[in-house]
Amino acid sequence: MEIDSVSEAELKENGFRSTRRTKLICTIGPASCTFEQLEALAMGGMNVARLNMCHGTREWHREVIRNVRKLNSEKGFSVAIMMDTQGSEIHMGDLGGASSLKAEINQEWTFTVRTFDGGVLPESTCVVNYDGFAEDVKVGDELVVDGGMVRFEVVEKFGPDAKCKCTDPGRLLPRANLTIWREGRLVRERNAMLPTISSKDWIDIDFGLAEGVDFIAISFVKTADVIKHLKSYITARSPGGSTSVFAKIESSDSLKHLEDIIQVADGAMVARGDLGAQIPLEQVPSVQHRIVHLCRQLNKPVIVASQLLESMIEYPTPTRAEVADISEAVRQRGDALMLSGESAMGLYPEKALSVLRTVSLRMERWCREEKIHQTIRLPELSTALHERISEQISISAAQMANKLEAEAIFVYTRQGYMATLLSRCRPDCPIFAFTETKSVRQRLNLQWGLIPFRLDFSDDMESNLRRTFALLKARGMMKQGDLIVAVSDISTADMLQSIQVRKIP
Ligand SMILES: Nc1ncnc2c1ncn2[C@@H]1O[C@H](COP(=O)(O)OP(=O)(O)OP(=O)(O)O)[C@@H](O)[C@H]1O
Ligand SMILES: CC(=O)C(=O)O
Ligand SMILES: [K+]
Numbered sequence: 220m221e222i223d224s225v226s227e228a229e230l231k232e233n234g235f236r237s238t239r240r241t242k243l244i245c246t247i248g249p250a251s252c253t254f255e256q257l258e259a260l261a262m263g264g265m266n267v268a269r270l271n272m273c274h275g276t277r278e279w280h281r282e283v284i285r286n287v288r289k290l291n292s293e294k295g296f297s298v299a300i301m302m303d304t305q306g307s308e309i310h311m312g313d314l315g316g317a318s319s320l321k322a323e324i325n326q327e328w329t330f331t332v333r334t335f336d337g338g339v340l341p342e343s344t345c346v347v348n349y350d351g352f353a354e355d356v357k358v359g360d361e362l363v364v365d366g367g368m369v370r371f372e373v374v375e376k377f378g379p380d381a382k383c384k385c386t387d388p389g390r391l392l393p394r395a396n397l398t399i400w401r402e403g404r405l406v407r408e409r410n411a412m413l414p415t416i417s418s419k420d421w422i423d424i425d426f427g428l429a430e431g432v433d434f435i436a437i438s439f440v441k442t443a444d445v446i447k448h449l450k451s452y453i454t455a456r457s458p459g460g461s462t463s464v465f466a467k468i469e470s471s472d473s474l475k476h477l478e479d480i481i482q483v484a485d486g487a488m489v490a491r492g493d494l495g496a497q498i499p500l501e502q503v504p505s506v507q508h509r510i511v512h513l514c515r516q517l518n519k520p521v522i523v524a525s526q527l528l529e530s531m532i533e534y535p536t537p538t539r540a541e542v543a544d545i546s547e548a549v550r551q552r553g554d555a556l557m558l559s560g561e562s563a564m565g566l567y568p569e570k571a572l573s574v575l576r577t578v579s580l581r582m583e584r585w586c587r588e589e590k591i592h593q594t595i596r597l598p599e600l601s602t603a604l605h606e607r608i609s610e611q612i613s614i615s616a617a618q619m620a621n622k623l624e625a626e627a628i629f630v631y632t633r634q635g636y637m638a639t640l641l642s643r644c645r646p647d648c649p650i651f652a653f654t655e656t657k658s659v660r661q662r663l664n665l666q667w668g669l670i671p672f673r674l675d676f677s678d679d680m681e682s683n684l685r686r687t688f689a690l691l692k693a694r695g696m697m698k699q700g701d702l703i704v705a706v707s708d709i710s711t712a713d714m715l716q717s718i719q720v721r722k723i724p
């Protein structure tokens with residue numbers, strides 16, 4: 220039986236009830252890419268490592284993937300890997316090698332589609348990746364960098380250049396996203412025509428599939444079609460492969476097709492960074508709530524991402540407001556929280572992760588103690604009898620476990636579906652998900668409340684249970700008399716689908 224050492228230690232130390240249910244994702248960058256740094260993050264509770272293909276070379280990313288795999292095989296972790304595509308929305312170039320540049324108030328800057336020999340840029344110049352930029356932009360337009368971190372006003376057009384004046388000063392980061400606003404409205408005519416998956420993205424996707432990444436997150440999804448297309452591409456490319464596709468909700472277009480997109484995707488991400496650049500900032504919290512809620516109803520895992528601990532890029536403690544923001548995402552019962560710059564290039568990746576962990580734990584406990592979880596209506600997902608039975612069994616198992624105050628729910632699952640159904644019910648106790656393959660185990664590691672184990676099944680359910688009890692007892696993770704609720708979606712000769720309530724012998 221395989222379980223990671225951190226989950227095992229947490230279970231032993233704090234007891235089942237207080238294990239963390241909210242999963243944690245870290246974006247890997249220069250501040251977190253060595254084997255030792257990755258190990259420290261895994262020890263700190265990282266469930267998924269995210270690779271942003273906007274940055275770094277494929278060789279760099281390959282090295283990180285190898286390190287994570289090595290960590291998993293040598294130290295028993297099940298850290299999953301998520302690859303995040305660049306997408307083709309307008310963004311700036313890489314600042315001629317500088318890690319950031321300061322734009323001062325009223326300073327004049329040039330935004331241009333020129334390329335520069337050797338990548339050396341003249342002073343106060345930004346390259347824009349989009350050839351139509353010089354045609355599209357108009358005098359008087361506002362250029363918004365990174366959702367408002369810096370703003371410029373276009374004062375003059377001059378060939379391929381737009382001369383701009385900085386109206387909101389701040390720090391420019393390499394490859395930052397850029398939006399054009401005219402008379403208070405986002406200019407989207409041409410953006411809407413840009414492909415969601417660019418040629419570079421396709422090559423990156425091939426790379427990700429070859430490396431066997433667990434998740435591919437698609438940036439700036441606009442409609443459900445692109446997700447469907449990618450899913451059939453993946454099936455054709457790697458038959459039997461198990462790469463899941465996550466739709467990043469960050470384009471204003473995606474909000475018009477939210478339900479269709481989430482329905483066809485394997486999960487979603489509330490990518491608040493770019494989303495906040497495309498819709499007014501004050502709308503982001505309600506959109507977040509809506510996406511988290513919808514994902515739960517449709518049984519899709521959901522990630523809340525961006526600026527959770529932005530101040531910790533530079534400082535060792537979070538702001539009160541950041542702690543409140545994390546707590547709210549935990550209270551909404553999203554599956555996972557994600558660090559971006561905090562872990563990729565900040566000064567305190569481990570500290571930031573530790574804040575996510577402790578704040579999540581505290582809020583989860585409070586929700587349980589105060590019994591504040593709203594009962595949300597969970598609509599039926601399927602019309603097929605076998606799946607309807609699985610849904611009803613999961614709902615009943617979760618209810619029974621809550622009423623009986625069981626220590627844990629055990630689920631024996633081949634593809635993980637039954638485990639996701641249980642996670643969707645957000646029961647009070649943790650869910651031990653036993654599965655046969657490494658890839659399913661890694662995939663389940665992103666979902667709320669699931670503690671995935673790898674176990675070789677036998678055909679006889681009773682012997683699976685007895686073996687699990689013995690193994691968990693031997694490792695000091697369970698003791699005689701502990702009450703558990705067990706369900707299974709592995710069809711065996713002796714049992715179709717059932718719920719059992721057992722005391723550990
Ligand atoms: N692989 C990498 N190499 C170098 N720097 C990186 C890498 N990944 C991230 N960074 C740095 O961390 C910052 C935040 O990274 P992140 O990937 O979260 O950006 P983001 O803007 O939130 O995501 P997206 O580009 O998908 O909208 C980046 O601006 C970049 O400076
Ligand atoms: C994560 C991401 O892509 C964003 O917040 O924009
Ligand atoms: K990206």
Ligand SMILES: [Mg+2]
Nearest residue numbers: 469490492493
């Ligand atoms: Mg983004």
